[in-house]
Amino acid sequence: MKVLLTGGTGLLGRALLDHAPDRRWTLHATHLSQPPASTPHAQWHRLDVRDPSAVDALFAAVRPDAVIHTAYRMGGDALVPVTLDGTRHVTLAAKRAGARLVHLSTDVLFDGLRVGPYTEDDPRSPITDYGRAKADAEAFVLAEHPDAVAVRTSLLYSLAPDDRQARLALDLARGVARGALFTDELRCPARVDEVAVALGELVAHTYRGVLHVAGDETLSRHTFGALLVALHGGDPAALPGARSADQTTLRPRNCALAVDRMKAVLAARVRGAETVLREAIRRT
Ligand SMILES: NC(=O)c1ccc[n+]([C@@H]2O[C@H](COP(=O)([O-])OP(=O)(O)OC[C@H]3O[C@@H](n4cnc5c(N)ncnc54)[C@H](OP(=O)(O)O)[C@@H]3O)[C@@H](O)[C@H]2O)c1
Structure with a gap:
């Protein structure tokens, strides 16, 4: 399976690169401002997701079967151009290529007023600029791509x-x-290498829609x-x-985040x- 990973130089991207040999993917990874890691099992491409023609050109060159989209910016002037517009570009290119899309979303797209965990079916209710950009990105992915999963995760750590x-x-x-x-x-903090294993499973899974992939303790x-x-x-x-x-x-x-669905759908465990x-x- 040919997998394209955006944000290969990020925290989650690096964990996915470490995990890739177990999956036997043909892996293509993107970087932007940081130099690519020296990984014999991945081919690197410099990509700015803000540029739709660059995104289209990369998809035409790689022709991926699946995409894991982690690239984002959390704030500043690049927040909406990267996190929302960039996701739009990746989503449309993946759809055109017929590639399954695993999109990384977040727990902070809720208002946080709930007592108890949020489920996948609770409406998004962001109260920060970052939360709004991620909520809009997630909504676009799910509306536009017929074979996509929006993975909401929490604080990632190693x-x-x-x-x-x-x-x-x-x-x-x-x-x-x-x-x-x-x-x-x-x-619900999650160990990043455990999330990478769960994402690896989701790449070849039939699950579509929102899925919480986070630690099972609050x-x-x-x-x-x-x-x-x-x-x-x-x-x-x-x-x-x-x-x-x-x-x-x-x-x-x-x-x-409620993670009952994750436990029902995935074999991977996120503790x-x-x-x-x-x-x-x-x-x-
Ligand atoms: N980390 C967390 O605690 C956490 C929690 C919840 C959800 N998430 C989600 O998980 C995903 C990954 O998070 P992370 O912590 O691994 O991110 P990260 O370490 O901050 O890395 C961000 C990645 O995005 C790339 N990037 C930034 N701007 C770009 C652009 N214009 N075009 C292409 N690539 C660009 C960066 O490339 P360069 O560095 O090479 O420029 C880098 O590889 C995000 O979607 C985030 O919303 C993370």
């Missing part, structure tokens, strides 16, 4: 000391960075950060906490972050 979630928590706990992690923002940002600090030898008690509800900036507080991190801490 066990490496240079993981971005771990670095943030360690810097805050050591006083190197100012700020705090919220005790009332709830997420943690506050602060609890999650404290576990990462403990894993990497810091003092979790030193991690500053704050309440999102006390901030002036509007942020979705509860973005917990809760508390389970993964406590086990990793025990081993250190």
Whole structure:
């Protein structure tokens, strides 16, 4: 199977590249501002998804059977051009090529006012610019592409000391960075290599529509950060906490995702972050 991966230089893209040999894909990956990794099993292409003719030209050259679309920007001037317009370009090119599309979406497209987890069938209710761009991108994918899955995931992390979630928590706990992690923002963090395995399964799956692929435990940002600090030898008690509800900036507080459907549909398992991190801490 020929698979085209956008965002091959990203956190999830790198995990997918590591996982690809297990799947025996012919893999084509894209990069933009970062240099491509030296991976013998992937062919690299420089691509800016904002440019529809460049997207079309790459699809014509590669002729993929499936596409995993991870490329995005979370903010700034590029937010809508990359995250929404770029997704539109990739979606239409995949549809024309008859390629299945696995599109990466997010948990922060909800308003966060719910008590308890959101299901795949709950309406999108974004309250941030990023949430709106991802919600509109997801809606476009599902409306336009007959063979697409929109995978909503949560905070992605690895066990490496240079993981971005771990670095943030360690810097805050050591006083190197100012700020705090919220005790009332709830997420379902997911180990990135477990998500990559689940996405690998979805590439060849018949499932269509929205699917939550996230850890099966709900943690506050602060609890999650404290576990990462403990894993990497810091003092979790030193991690500053704050309440999102006390901030002036509007942020979705509860973005917990129900993952019952994931467990029913996929053989791959994405474990809760508390389970993964406590086990990793025990081993250190
Ligand atoms: N990370 C999380 O905690 C998290 C949580 C929920 C959902 N997600 C979703 O998961 C997906 C992947 O996230 P990630 O953390 O792996 O992202 P990431 O590490 O920030 O990487 C983003 C990727 O997008 C590429 N990119 C940016 N602008 C581009 C453009 N104009 N054209 C083509 N490629 C472009 C980047 O390429 P260069 O670096 O080479 O420029 C990079 O490979 C995203 O769709 C995100 O919404 C992530």
